[in-house]
Amino acid sequence: MTDRPVGMLDSGLGGISVLAQALRDLPREDYVYFGDTAHIPYGDKDPAEVLRLTRQGVDRLLAYGCKAIVIACNTATSVAAAQLRQEMTLPVIGIEPALKPASLLPGEGQILVLATRVTLKLPKFQALMERYGNHAVPVPCSGLMECVEAGQLEGERVNTLLSELLTPYLDKPVKAVVLGCTHYPFLKKAIAAFLPAGTPLIDGNAGTVRQLGRRLAEEDLQASSEHPGGKVTFLTSSEDPATVARMEAMLQTALRSL
Numbered sequence: 001m002t003d004r005p006v007g008m009l010d011s012g013l014g015g016i017s018v019l020a021q022a023l024r025d026l027p028r029e030d031y032v033y034f035g036d037t038a039h040i041p042y043g044d045k046d047p048a049e050v051l052r053l054t055r056q057g058v059d060r061l062l063a064y065g066c067k068a069i070v071i072a073c074n075t076a077t078s079v080a081a082a083q084l085r086q087e088m089t090l091p092v093i094g095i096e097p098a099l100k101p102a103s104l105l106p107g108e109g110q111i112l113v114l115a116t117r118v119t120l121k122l123p124k125f126q127a128l129m130e131r132y133g134n135h136a137v138p139v140p141c142s143g144l145m146e147c148v149e150a151g152q153l154e155g156e157r158v159n160t161l162l163s164e165l166l167t168p169y170l171d172k173p174v175k176a177v178v179l180g181c182t183h184y185p186f187l188k189k190a191i192a193a194f195l196p197a198g199t200p201l202i203d204g205n206a207g208t209v210r211q212l213g214r215r216l217a218e219e220d221l222q223a224s225s226e227h228p229g230g231k232v233t234f235l236t237s238s239e240d241p242a243t244v245a246r247m248e249a250m251l252q253t254a255l256r257s258l
Contacts, residue, residue: 007061014183015072043116115180
């Protein structure tokens with residue numbers, strides 16, 4: 001049945017930015033979103049632990065009959081996507097820092113790649129750097145994800161952290177900033193305030209959703225034209241009953257910003 005849902009997973013709320021993009025670009029599909037909020041963050045964990053947790057998340061989604069899996073987390077994609085594709089027959093789509101499109105932009109200056117420590121260290125990102133990393137500067141951003149998880153998308157805490165992270169790189173021209181974690185699109189407004197007006201902020205969400213659409217078409221898994229689509233089911237590993245309500249609120253925030 002092609003009207004089965006698409007599964008998405010992330011370590012927490014960040015992947016909801018990808019979910020919002022999917023709802024806009026592939027509106028006939030239904031989605032099940034799993035946020036592993038009990039084990040966040042992934043960005044500072046050992047790769048073996050990230051792989052184990054990602055597998056657990058995938059199992060949760062498969063129990064809902066999902067026809068494809070989107071790993072809406074840069075760290076989990078870097079660690080687990082290739083392994084899961086070997087283990088599974090259904091489409092597995094990942095996300096990666098949008099360094100390629102940033103490198104193709106006109107103009108001069110450095111490209112700041114904001115991401116977690118683990119994402120920046122793993123071979124997948126190193127391969128990206130070798131191909132598209134001319135003038136790219138990796139910026140490990142401990143703490144930003146936690147701001148988003150706490151619902152702090154602007155204000156003193158966010159601005160203080162961004163000042164510490166970005167100021168060392170702002171003495172040279174910046175051509176673009178790559179948001180290499182799915183949490184960071186929620187901080188676009190705050191990040192842009194530290195940059196010259198019009199500096200592009202690029203994430204991998206649209207490219208990931210395009211790839212999802214391509215893979216669904218290749219496997220003849222697209223939802224039928226009669227299917228209304230747009231249904232979202234939220235799952236979490238947290239025992240906090242307020243977590244799902246926070247997820248729903250973050251989705252509305254993401255949809256408003258598209």
